[in-house]
Amino acid sequence: MSTIGLYVPGDGPLHRVPAGPKLLALLLTGTAIVVAAHHWVSLAALVAALLLYPLVGLAPRRAFGALRVLWPFLLAIVVFQLLFGDWHTALRLSAQLAALVLLANAVTLTTQVREMLDLFERMSRPLHRVGVDSRRVALVLALTVRSIPMVGHAWRMAREGYQARGLSGRPWMLVVPVIVQLLRMAEATGEALVARGIDEDSRDAEER
Structure with a gap:
């Protein structure tokens, strides 16, 4: 890891997109995931975020590495919602968080x-x-x-x-x-x- 940033050199399709459109797409996608507020939509967004990595030339291990760091927070969300809420909310919130982190990480990895x-x-x-x-x-x-x-x-x-x-x-x-x-x-x-x-x-x- 470099001192500032985690840019991974490459020539994938996401590397070739300027920073502005990438950040705008991240903002719009994240907003849509949150506004939809549905557990199946959130789960679909998570699957799409996972599939994005190999499609843009990023190793899948980078996606799973981000999730490995995130799992204590996801576990806490799931346990709390199962105790005080319902499984729909637990699935929606954990999938939303994981998808947003994966998408933001993909932008970081492909932007200098x-x-x-x-x-x-x-x-x-x-x-x-x-x-x-x-x-x-x-x-x-x-x-x-x-x-x-x-x-x-x-x-x-x-x-x-x-x-x-x-x-x-x-x-x-x-x-x-x-x-x-x-x-x-x-x-x-x-x-x-x-x-x-x-x-x-x-x-x-x-x-x-």
Whole structure:
């Protein structure tokens, strides 16, 4: 995993689509899945998201890797809804979450950080009129999008260390290692940004 982002080089059909249409399609698809609010529609969206990966040249293991990170949250949703709701709601919510994460992950895997930054910068240029630095807004938005897979990576590393020490039955012990991993990633990201002159550019802009 790179310091910023999880872009996987390739020439698949999704790689060739610009960032703007991909994000718009993700927004519209996600909205449709949520608005439909039906368990069979959500399940169909999940199956379609799984089939999308090999169709666009992404290894299926990347889809299952995202689901492997997500399964504790899905399990919690299912258990809660079965206890206090019904199985229709449990299926709908868990399938919705899994489908949306898979679709967002596919966009992340096929979109370069530079392309994402350029898109967000163009979108935020009108904010110059009220004194907002569009470059800084673009950077914050891009890092926010890219930080989601980093959480999954931190969870996997913490879980592997948990299992390597022969621990079991105490999942709360993963919380601190995950936080430590995220802090390390944040520090590495900050150092990478400084090395690329981001901090100096911000100070120059403030001085002007």
